[in-house]
Amino acid sequence: MPRNYEIAELKRLDVAHHLPAQQDYKLIEDMGGSRIVTHAEGCYIHDGDGNRILDGMAGLWCVNVGYGRDELVEVAAEQMRELPFYNTFFKTVTPPTVLLAQKIAQHTGGKLQHVFFNASGSEANDTVFRMVRHYWKLKGEPKRTVFISRWNAYHGSTVAGVSLGGMKAMHAQGDLPVPGVEHVRQPYWFGEGFGQDPVQFGKDCAAAIEERILAVGPENVAAFIGEPVQGAGGVIIPPPGYWQEVEAICRKYGILLVADEVICGFGRTGQWFGHQTYGFTPDLVPMAKGLSSGYLPISATAVSSDIVEVLKTGGDFVHGFTYSGHPVAAAVALANIGIIEREGLVERTREDTGPYLARALTRLLAHELVGEVRSIGLLGAVEIVSKKGTNQRWLGAEGNAGPVVRDLCIKNGLMVRGIRDTIVMCPPLIISHQQIDDMVDIIGKSLDEALPVLRAL
Ligand code: PMP
Numbered sequence: 106m107p108r109n110y111e112i113a114e115l116k117r118l119d120v121a122h123h124l125p126a127q128q129d130y131k132l133i134e135d136m137g138g139s140r141i142v143t144h145a146e147g148c149y150i151h152d153g154d155g156n157r158i159l160d161g162m163a164g165l166w167c168v169n170v171g172y173g174r175d176e177l178v179e180v181a182a183e184q185m186r187e188l189p190f191y192n193t194f195f196k197t198v199t200p201p202t203v204l205l206a207q208k209i210a211q212h213t214g215g216k217l218q219h220v221f222f223n224a225s226g227s228e229a230n231d232t233v234f235r236m237v238r239h240y241w242k243l244k245g246e247p248k249r250t251v252f253i254s255r256w257n258a259y260h261g262s263t264v265a266g267v268s269l270g271g272m273k274a275m276h277a278q279g280d281l282p283v284p285g286v287e288h289v290r291q292p293y294w295f296g297e298g299f300g301q302d303p304v305q306f307g308k309d310c311a312a313a314i315e316e317r318i319l320a321v322g323p324e325n326v327a328a329f330i331g332e333p334v335q336g337a338g339g340v341i342i343p344p345p346g347y348w349q350e351v352e353a354i355c356r357k358y359g360i361l362l363v364a365d366e367v368i369c370g371f372g373r374t375g376q377w378f379g380h381q382t383y384g385f386t387p388d389l390v391p392m393a394k395g396l397s398s399g400y401l402p403i404s405a406t407a408v409s410s411d412i413v414e415v416l417k418t419g420g421d422f423v424h425g426f427t428y429s430g431h432p433v434a435a436a437v438a439l440a441n442i443g444i445i446e447r448e449g450l451v452e453r454t455r456e457d458t459g460p461y462l463a464r465a466l467t468r469l470l471a472h473e474l475v476g477e478v479r480s481i482g483l484l485g486a487v488e489i490v491s492k493k494g495t496n497q498r499w500l501g502a503e504g505n506a507g508p509v510v511r512d513l514c515i516k517n518g519l520m521v522r523g524i525r526d527t528i529v530m531c532p533p534l535i536i537s538h539q540q541i542d543d544m545v546d547i548i549g550k551s552l553d554e555a556l557p558v559l560r561a562l
Contacts, residue, residue, distance in 0.1 A: 333379025
Protein backbone atom coordinates (compact mmCIF):
# COMPACT_ATOMS: atom_id res chain seq x y z
CA MET A 106 0.00 0.00 0.00
CA PRO A 107 1.16 3.61 -0.44
CA ARG A 108 3.31 4.82 2.47
CA ASN A 109 0.97 7.69 3.31
CA TYR A 110 0.69 6.95 7.01
CA GLU A 111 2.16 8.37 10.20
CA ILE A 112 3.93 5.75 12.33
CA ALA A 113 2.81 7.31 15.64
CA GLU A 114 -0.80 7.28 14.44
CA LEU A 115 -0.55 3.65 13.31
CA LYS A 116 0.73 2.67 16.76
CA ARG A 117 -2.19 4.46 18.37
CA LEU A 118 -4.63 2.68 16.04
CA ASP A 119 -2.90 -0.64 16.71
CA VAL A 120 -3.65 -0.30 20.43
CA ALA A 121 -7.16 1.01 19.77
CA HIS A 122 -8.30 -1.63 17.28
CA HIS A 123 -5.88 -4.47 16.51
CA LEU A 124 -5.51 -7.69 18.47
CA PRO A 125 -2.18 -9.29 17.51
CA ALA A 126 -1.45 -13.03 17.50
CA GLN A 127 -0.21 -14.84 20.63
CA GLN A 128 0.14 -11.59 22.52
CA ASP A 129 -0.47 -9.87 25.88
CA TYR A 130 -2.75 -6.98 24.90
CA LYS A 131 -2.00 -5.03 28.09
CA LEU A 132 1.72 -5.27 27.35
CA ILE A 133 1.19 -3.91 23.82
CA GLU A 134 -0.88 -1.07 25.26
CA ASP A 135 1.85 -0.27 27.81
CA MET A 136 4.43 -0.31 24.99
CA GLY A 137 2.34 2.22 23.07
CA GLY A 138 1.66 -0.19 20.22
CA SER A 139 3.48 -2.87 18.26
CA ARG A 140 6.63 -2.33 16.22
CA ILE A 141 5.41 -1.34 12.75
CA VAL A 142 7.31 -3.32 10.12
CA THR A 143 7.10 -1.33 6.92
CA HIS A 144 9.19 -2.98 4.23
CA ALA A 145 11.92 -5.54 3.64
CA GLU A 146 14.51 -6.73 1.16
CA GLY A 147 16.65 -9.86 1.03
CA CYS A 148 17.33 -10.86 4.65
CA TYR A 149 16.46 -7.47 6.22
CA ILE A 150 13.27 -5.96 7.58
CA HIS A 151 12.72 -2.25 8.26
CA ASP A 152 10.55 -0.72 10.95
CA GLY A 153 8.79 2.61 11.30
CA ASP A 154 11.43 3.90 13.70
CA GLY A 155 14.04 3.65 10.96
CA ASN A 156 15.70 0.42 12.14
CA ARG A 157 17.08 -2.07 9.63
CA ILE A 158 17.00 -5.50 11.25
CA LEU A 159 18.60 -8.75 10.05
CA ASP A 160 15.74 -11.23 9.98
CA GLY A 161 17.04 -14.26 11.83
CA MET A 162 13.52 -15.73 11.89
CA ALA A 163 12.62 -15.53 8.16
CA GLY A 164 9.43 -13.72 9.19
CA LEU A 165 7.86 -16.51 11.24
CA TRP A 166 9.96 -19.47 10.02
CA CYS A 167 8.66 -18.96 6.50
CA VAL A 168 10.37 -16.48 4.16
CA ASN A 169 12.74 -19.12 2.77
CA VAL A 170 13.55 -17.27 -0.49
CA GLY A 171 13.96 -13.91 1.27
CA TYR A 172 12.08 -10.66 0.76
CA GLY A 173 11.65 -8.59 -2.39
CA ARG A 174 11.14 -11.28 -5.02
CA ASP A 175 9.53 -9.38 -7.90
CA GLU A 176 9.03 -12.67 -9.71
CA LEU A 177 6.47 -13.74 -7.08
CA VAL A 178 4.76 -10.35 -7.22
CA GLU A 179 4.37 -10.66 -10.99
CA VAL A 180 3.07 -14.22 -10.85
CA ALA A 181 0.46 -13.13 -8.28
CA ALA A 182 -0.64 -10.13 -10.37
CA GLU A 183 -0.86 -12.24 -13.53
CA GLN A 184 -2.92 -14.94 -11.80
CA MET A 185 -5.20 -12.32 -10.22
CA ARG A 186 -5.90 -10.88 -13.65
CA GLU A 187 -6.46 -14.31 -15.16
CA LEU A 188 -8.52 -15.83 -12.33
CA PRO A 189 -8.36 -14.41 -8.79
CA PHE A 190 -10.43 -17.17 -7.23
CA TYR A 191 -12.21 -20.36 -7.87
CA ASN A 192 -13.04 -23.20 -5.49
CA THR A 193 -12.46 -26.94 -5.46
CA PHE A 194 -15.92 -27.84 -4.10
CA PHE A 195 -17.87 -27.96 -7.39
CA LYS A 196 -15.88 -30.74 -9.10
CA THR A 197 -13.68 -27.85 -10.25
CA VAL A 198 -10.02 -26.95 -9.89
CA THR A 199 -7.69 -24.29 -11.31
CA PRO A 200 -4.48 -24.86 -13.30
CA PRO A 201 -1.99 -23.63 -10.64
CA THR A 202 -3.61 -25.84 -8.01
CA VAL A 203 -3.18 -29.02 -10.05
CA LEU A 204 0.36 -28.13 -11.05
CA LEU A 205 1.31 -27.33 -7.46
CA ALA A 206 -0.07 -30.68 -6.26
CA GLN A 207 2.09 -32.42 -8.85
CA LYS A 208 5.16 -30.39 -7.85
CA ILE A 209 4.71 -31.16 -4.14
CA ALA A 210 4.23 -34.87 -4.92
CA GLN A 211 7.47 -34.79 -6.91
CA HIS A 212 9.37 -33.56 -3.85
CA THR A 213 7.65 -35.71 -1.22
CA GLY A 214 8.12 -38.74 -3.48
CA GLY A 215 7.33 -42.40 -2.74
CA LYS A 216 3.70 -43.02 -1.87
CA LEU A 217 3.06 -39.40 -0.87
CA GLN A 218 1.42 -38.65 -4.22
CA HIS A 219 -1.75 -36.79 -3.18
CA VAL A 220 -2.19 -33.32 -1.78
CA PHE A 221 -5.04 -31.60 0.09
CA PHE A 222 -4.77 -27.79 0.19
CA ASN A 223 -5.60 -25.47 3.07
CA ALA A 224 -4.64 -21.91 3.98
CA SER A 225 -2.54 -22.37 7.15
CA GLY A 226 -0.42 -24.89 9.03
CA SER A 227 -3.16 -25.24 11.63
CA GLU A 228 -5.69 -26.13 8.96
CA ALA A 229 -3.25 -28.62 7.46
CA ASN A 230 -3.28 -30.36 10.84
CA ASP A 231 -7.07 -30.13 11.14
CA THR A 232 -7.17 -31.93 7.82
CA VAL A 233 -4.88 -34.61 9.27
CA PHE A 234 -7.10 -34.94 12.33
CA ARG A 235 -10.34 -35.46 10.40
CA MET A 236 -8.86 -37.46 7.53
CA VAL A 237 -7.08 -39.94 9.80
CA ARG A 238 -10.16 -40.68 11.90
CA HIS A 239 -12.31 -40.96 8.77
CA TYR A 240 -9.73 -43.32 7.23
CA TRP A 241 -9.80 -45.71 10.17
CA LYS A 242 -13.59 -45.86 10.17
CA LEU A 243 -13.61 -46.68 6.48
CA LYS A 244 -10.95 -49.31 7.08
CA GLY A 245 -13.22 -51.05 9.57
CA GLU A 246 -11.24 -50.07 12.68
CA PRO A 247 -13.45 -47.31 14.10
CA LYS A 248 -11.92 -47.55 17.58
CA ARG A 249 -8.65 -46.15 16.25
CA THR A 250 -9.23 -42.51 17.20
CA VAL A 251 -6.35 -41.63 19.54
CA PHE A 252 -3.48 -39.40 18.43
CA ILE A 253 -0.18 -39.57 20.24
CA SER A 254 1.84 -36.38 20.28
CA ARG A 255 4.63 -34.88 22.39
CA TRP A 256 4.61 -32.33 25.20
CA ASN A 257 5.90 -29.01 23.90
CA ALA A 258 4.98 -29.86 20.31
CA TYR A 259 3.44 -27.09 18.21
CA HIS A 260 0.79 -28.06 15.68
CA GLY A 261 -1.20 -24.84 15.41
CA SER A 262 -3.73 -22.61 17.08
CA THR A 263 -7.07 -24.07 15.97
CA VAL A 264 -8.93 -26.48 18.26
CA ALA A 265 -7.34 -29.52 16.61
CA GLY A 266 -3.95 -27.79 16.32
CA VAL A 267 -3.83 -26.85 20.01
CA SER A 268 -5.10 -30.29 21.01
CA LEU A 269 -2.48 -32.10 18.95
CA GLY A 270 0.14 -29.66 20.20
CA GLY A 271 1.67 -30.07 23.62
CA MET A 272 1.73 -26.49 24.89
CA LYS A 273 0.18 -26.50 28.35
CA ALA A 274 -0.44 -22.74 28.36
CA MET A 275 -2.44 -23.14 25.14
CA HIS A 276 -4.41 -26.10 26.53
CA ALA A 277 -5.40 -23.99 29.52
CA GLN A 278 -7.21 -21.48 27.28
CA GLY A 279 -10.25 -23.09 25.68
CA ASP A 280 -10.38 -26.26 27.81
CA LEU A 281 -8.26 -28.32 25.48
CA PRO A 282 -7.15 -30.82 24.33
CA VAL A 283 -10.26 -32.39 22.90
CA PRO A 284 -10.64 -36.05 23.96
CA GLY A 285 -8.45 -38.57 22.18
CA VAL A 286 -5.03 -36.89 22.26
CA GLU A 287 -2.24 -38.34 24.42
CA HIS A 288 1.04 -36.55 25.06
CA VAL A 289 4.39 -38.19 25.76
CA ARG A 290 7.85 -36.84 26.54
CA GLN A 291 9.84 -34.89 23.95
CA PRO A 292 13.37 -35.81 22.82
CA TYR A 293 14.87 -32.66 24.36
CA TRP A 294 18.30 -33.87 25.40
CA PHE A 295 19.64 -30.59 26.81
CA GLY A 296 16.55 -29.92 28.91
CA GLU A 297 15.52 -33.41 29.95
CA GLY A 298 18.36 -35.83 29.23
CA PHE A 299 21.41 -33.80 30.25
CA GLY A 300 24.28 -36.04 31.37
CA GLN A 301 22.78 -39.13 29.73
CA ASP A 302 24.01 -40.82 26.59
CA PRO A 303 22.06 -38.94 23.87
CA VAL A 304 21.34 -42.04 21.77
CA GLN A 305 20.03 -43.94 24.78
CA PHE A 306 17.99 -40.87 25.76
CA GLY A 307 16.44 -40.82 22.27
CA LYS A 308 15.61 -44.53 22.62
CA ASP A 309 13.96 -43.88 25.98
CA CYS A 310 11.86 -41.08 24.49
CA ALA A 311 10.75 -43.35 21.65
CA ALA A 312 10.03 -46.13 24.17
CA ALA A 313 7.64 -43.70 25.93
CA ILE A 314 5.55 -43.73 22.76
CA GLU A 315 5.36 -47.52 22.77
CA GLU A 316 4.46 -47.54 26.47
CA ARG A 317 1.61 -45.11 25.81
CA ILE A 318 0.39 -47.15 22.85
CA LEU A 319 0.24 -50.21 25.09
CA ALA A 320 -1.47 -48.26 27.88
CA VAL A 321 -4.13 -46.87 25.52
CA GLY A 322 -4.41 -50.18 23.64
CA PRO A 323 -2.89 -50.38 20.15
CA GLU A 324 -6.35 -51.06 18.70
CA ASN A 325 -7.38 -47.53 19.81
CA VAL A 326 -4.43 -45.61 18.40
CA ALA A 327 -4.88 -43.83 15.06
CA ALA A 328 -1.62 -41.96 14.55
CA PHE A 329 1.54 -40.51 16.00
CA ILE A 330 2.28 -36.90 15.04
CA GLY A 331 5.59 -35.08 15.43
CA GLU A 332 7.64 -32.27 13.95
CA PRO A 333 10.92 -33.72 12.60
CA VAL A 334 12.56 -30.91 14.60
CA GLN A 335 10.28 -29.16 17.12
CA GLY A 336 10.37 -25.53 16.07
CA ALA A 337 8.24 -23.34 18.33
CA GLY A 338 9.08 -25.66 21.25
CA GLY A 339 12.67 -24.37 21.07
CA VAL A 340 14.37 -25.96 18.01
CA ILE A 341 14.54 -29.35 19.66
CA ILE A 342 16.75 -31.54 17.49
CA PRO A 343 16.16 -35.21 18.29
CA PRO A 344 19.15 -37.46 19.03
CA PRO A 345 20.36 -39.75 16.21
CA GLY A 346 18.19 -42.84 15.83
CA TYR A 347 15.09 -41.36 17.49
CA TRP A 348 13.00 -41.18 14.33
CA GLN A 349 14.00 -44.69 13.23
CA GLU A 350 12.75 -46.01 16.57
CA VAL A 351 9.52 -44.01 16.29
CA GLU A 352 8.92 -45.26 12.76
CA ALA A 353 9.53 -48.89 13.79
CA ILE A 354 7.07 -48.53 16.70
CA CYS A 355 4.37 -47.05 14.45
CA ARG A 356 4.84 -49.87 11.93
CA LYS A 357 4.83 -52.52 14.67
CA TYR A 358 1.36 -51.45 15.84
CA GLY A 359 -0.02 -50.43 12.42
CA ILE A 360 -0.25 -46.77 13.48
CA LEU A 361 -0.11 -43.94 10.95
CA LEU A 362 2.94 -41.68 11.15
CA VAL A 363 2.44 -37.95 10.60
CA ALA A 364 5.45 -35.66 10.05
CA ASP A 365 4.43 -32.05 10.67
CA GLU A 366 6.74 -30.30 8.19
CA VAL A 367 5.22 -26.83 8.56
CA ILE A 368 8.66 -25.49 9.58
CA CYS A 369 11.00 -28.27 8.40
CA GLY A 370 9.68 -28.38 4.82
CA PHE A 371 11.16 -26.70 1.76
CA GLY A 372 14.85 -26.95 2.50
CA ARG A 373 15.00 -25.80 6.10
CA THR A 374 16.93 -28.86 7.36
CA GLY A 375 19.00 -29.32 4.19
CA GLN A 376 16.61 -31.65 2.34
CA TRP A 377 13.24 -30.81 0.84
CA PHE A 378 11.62 -32.26 3.96
CA GLY A 379 12.77 -32.98 7.49
CA HIS A 380 11.72 -36.63 7.26
CA GLN A 381 14.17 -36.98 4.38
CA THR A 382 16.93 -35.54 6.57
CA TYR A 383 16.07 -38.01 9.34
CA GLY A 384 15.45 -40.94 6.97
CA PHE A 385 11.90 -42.00 7.77
CA THR A 386 8.74 -42.36 5.73
CA PRO A 387 5.56 -40.73 7.02
CA ASP A 388 2.01 -41.47 5.83
CA LEU A 389 0.82 -37.87 6.01
CA VAL A 390 2.79 -34.64 5.77
CA PRO A 391 1.22 -31.30 6.72
CA MET A 392 3.30 -28.40 5.33
CA ALA A 393 2.98 -24.59 5.00
CA LYS A 394 5.34 -21.62 5.55
CA GLY A 395 8.22 -22.31 3.09
CA LEU A 396 5.66 -23.62 0.58
CA SER A 397 5.00 -20.02 -0.48
CA SER A 398 7.83 -18.43 1.56
CA GLY A 399 4.98 -16.62 3.30
CA TYR A 400 4.23 -14.45 0.25
CA LEU A 401 0.62 -15.67 0.42
CA PRO A 402 -1.14 -17.94 2.92
CA ILE A 403 -1.28 -21.54 1.72
CA SER A 404 -0.70 -24.96 3.25
CA ALA A 405 -0.88 -28.52 2.06
CA THR A 406 -1.34 -31.96 3.53
CA ALA A 407 0.43 -34.67 1.53
CA VAL A 408 -1.27 -38.05 1.83
CA SER A 409 -0.06 -41.54 0.90
CA SER A 410 -1.69 -43.46 -1.92
CA ASP A 411 -2.64 -46.24 0.53
CA ILE A 412 -4.76 -43.80 2.52
CA VAL A 413 -6.31 -42.28 -0.59
CA GLU A 414 -7.31 -45.74 -1.86
CA VAL A 415 -9.27 -46.25 1.36
CA LEU A 416 -10.82 -42.75 1.18
CA LYS A 417 -12.09 -43.62 -2.30
CA THR A 418 -14.37 -46.25 -0.74
CA GLY A 419 -16.13 -43.68 1.45
CA GLY A 420 -18.01 -41.30 -0.82
CA ASP A 421 -17.59 -37.60 -0.12
CA PHE A 422 -14.87 -36.61 2.35
CA VAL A 423 -16.91 -33.75 3.77
CA HIS A 424 -13.99 -31.51 4.60
CA GLY A 425 -12.48 -28.46 2.92
CA PHE A 426 -12.13 -24.73 3.00
CA THR A 427 -13.17 -21.86 0.74
CA TYR A 428 -9.49 -21.22 0.14
CA SER A 429 -8.44 -24.85 -0.40
CA GLY A 430 -6.25 -24.65 -3.49
CA HIS A 431 -6.55 -20.87 -3.88
CA PRO A 432 -5.26 -20.19 -7.42
CA VAL A 433 -3.21 -17.08 -6.61
CA ALA A 434 -1.58 -18.64 -3.56
CA ALA A 435 -0.95 -21.84 -5.56
CA ALA A 436 0.64 -19.91 -8.45
CA VAL A 437 2.91 -18.06 -6.03
CA ALA A 438 3.84 -21.30 -4.22
CA LEU A 439 4.69 -22.93 -7.54
CA ALA A 440 6.92 -20.01 -8.52
CA ASN A 441 8.48 -20.00 -5.03
CA ILE A 442 9.37 -23.70 -5.35
CA GLY A 443 10.77 -22.83 -8.78
CA ILE A 444 13.12 -20.30 -7.13
CA ILE A 445 14.22 -22.82 -4.48
CA GLU A 446 14.99 -25.34 -7.26
CA ARG A 447 16.68 -22.89 -9.63
CA GLU A 448 18.89 -21.34 -6.96
CA GLY A 449 19.72 -24.70 -5.37
CA LEU A 450 18.68 -23.41 -1.94
CA VAL A 451 18.15 -26.90 -0.52
CA GLU A 452 21.63 -28.06 -1.55
CA ARG A 453 23.16 -24.76 -0.46
CA THR A 454 21.59 -25.18 2.99
CA ARG A 455 22.79 -28.77 3.26
CA GLU A 456 26.32 -28.33 1.92
CA ASP A 457 27.26 -24.72 2.53
CA THR A 458 25.26 -22.37 4.77
CA GLY A 459 23.96 -25.05 7.18
CA PRO A 460 27.47 -26.32 8.04
CA TYR A 461 28.70 -22.70 8.09
CA LEU A 462 26.04 -21.78 10.68
CA ALA A 463 26.96 -24.85 12.76
CA ARG A 464 30.63 -23.78 12.78
CA ALA A 465 29.82 -20.14 13.49
CA LEU A 466 27.62 -21.05 16.45
CA THR A 467 30.48 -22.93 18.10
CA ARG A 468 32.14 -19.53 18.66
CA LEU A 469 29.43 -18.86 21.25
CA LEU A 470 30.35 -21.96 23.25
CA ALA A 471 33.11 -20.04 25.04
CA HIS A 472 30.53 -17.59 26.47
CA GLU A 473 29.80 -18.11 30.13
CA LEU A 474 26.04 -17.92 29.55
CA VAL A 475 25.98 -20.60 26.84
CA GLY A 476 25.20 -24.19 27.76
CA GLU A 477 24.77 -25.63 24.29
CA VAL A 478 24.53 -24.60 20.66
CA ARG A 479 22.83 -26.83 18.12
CA SER A 480 21.64 -26.60 14.54
CA ILE A 481 20.44 -28.61 11.58
CA GLY A 482 20.44 -26.90 8.22
CA LEU A 483 19.40 -23.30 8.86
CA LEU A 484 17.57 -23.97 12.10
CA GLY A 485 19.60 -23.15 15.19
CA ALA A 486 19.41 -22.71 18.96
CA VAL A 487 21.52 -21.35 21.80
CA GLU A 488 20.81 -22.54 25.35
CA ILE A 489 21.32 -19.96 28.10
CA VAL A 490 22.42 -21.24 31.50
CA SER A 491 23.33 -19.74 34.86
CA LYS A 492 26.25 -22.09 35.48
CA LYS A 493 28.67 -23.11 32.76
CA GLY A 494 28.88 -26.86 32.20
CA THR A 495 25.36 -27.50 33.52
CA ASN A 496 21.82 -27.05 32.20
CA GLN A 497 20.85 -24.93 35.20
CA ARG A 498 18.73 -21.87 34.45
CA TRP A 499 18.83 -18.47 36.08
CA LEU A 500 17.34 -18.85 39.54
CA GLY A 501 14.21 -16.85 39.99
CA ALA A 502 14.16 -16.18 36.28
CA GLU A 503 13.43 -19.59 34.80
CA GLY A 504 12.20 -19.03 31.28
CA ASN A 505 13.13 -15.35 31.32
CA ALA A 506 16.63 -15.50 29.89
CA GLY A 507 15.42 -16.06 26.31
CA PRO A 508 13.27 -12.93 26.16
CA VAL A 509 16.03 -10.81 27.81
CA VAL A 510 18.62 -11.86 25.22
CA ARG A 511 16.06 -11.64 22.39
CA ASP A 512 15.20 -8.03 23.24
CA LEU A 513 18.90 -7.15 23.27
CA CYS A 514 19.39 -8.91 19.91
CA ILE A 515 16.57 -6.86 18.38
CA LYS A 516 18.06 -3.66 19.82
CA ASN A 517 21.37 -4.71 18.25
CA GLY A 518 19.78 -5.26 14.84
CA LEU A 519 18.85 -8.97 14.77
CA MET A 520 15.37 -10.49 14.92
CA VAL A 521 15.46 -13.80 16.81
CA ARG A 522 13.01 -15.54 19.09
CA GLY A 523 13.47 -16.25 22.78
CA ILE A 524 11.72 -19.44 23.86
CA ARG A 525 12.02 -19.88 27.61
CA ASP A 526 15.81 -19.94 28.08
CA THR A 527 16.66 -20.63 24.46
CA ILE A 528 17.44 -18.28 21.58
CA VAL A 529 16.28 -19.78 18.30
CA MET A 530 17.02 -18.77 14.73
CA CYS A 531 15.67 -19.69 11.34
CA PRO A 532 17.00 -17.22 8.73
CA PRO A 533 16.03 -17.05 5.05
CA LEU A 534 17.75 -19.79 3.01
CA ILE A 535 19.44 -17.07 0.93
CA ILE A 536 21.50 -15.90 3.93
CA SER A 537 25.19 -15.26 3.17
CA HIS A 538 28.25 -16.27 5.20
CA GLN A 539 28.73 -12.64 6.21
CA GLN A 540 25.13 -12.40 7.40
CA ILE A 541 25.51 -15.65 9.39
CA ASP A 542 28.61 -14.16 11.03
CA ASP A 543 26.67 -10.96 11.77
CA MET A 544 23.85 -13.02 13.31
CA VAL A 545 26.22 -14.94 15.58
CA ASP A 546 28.21 -11.81 16.49
CA ILE A 547 25.04 -9.96 17.48
CA ILE A 548 23.93 -12.89 19.64
CA GLY A 549 27.39 -12.87 21.31
CA LYS A 550 27.26 -9.12 21.96
CA SER A 551 23.69 -9.42 23.30
CA LEU A 552 24.73 -12.24 25.64
CA ASP A 553 27.48 -9.95 27.01
CA GLU A 554 24.91 -7.23 27.62
CA ALA A 555 22.44 -9.72 29.14
CA LEU A 556 24.80 -10.86 31.88
CA PRO A 557 24.30 -7.87 34.23
CA VAL A 558 20.55 -7.85 33.49
CA LEU A 559 20.21 -11.53 34.40
CA ARG A 560 22.32 -11.09 37.53
CA ALA A 561 19.98 -8.31 38.65
CA LEU A 562 16.83 -10.41 38.20
N1 PMP B 1 2.81 -26.83 12.78
C1 PMP B 1 4.03 -26.36 13.04
C2 PMP B 1 5.17 -27.32 13.18
C3 PMP B 1 4.23 -24.98 13.15
O1 PMP B 1 5.45 -24.52 13.45
C4 PMP B 1 3.14 -24.11 12.98
C5 PMP B 1 3.31 -22.60 13.06
N2 PMP B 1 4.43 -22.11 13.66
C6 PMP B 1 1.89 -24.66 12.71
C7 PMP B 1 1.76 -26.01 12.60
C8 PMP B 1 0.70 -23.78 12.54
O2 PMP B 1 0.78 -23.05 11.38
P1 PMP B 1 -0.11 -21.73 11.18
O3 PMP B 1 0.39 -20.72 12.16
O4 PMP B 1 0.15 -21.35 9.75
O5 PMP B 1 -1.53 -22.11 11.40
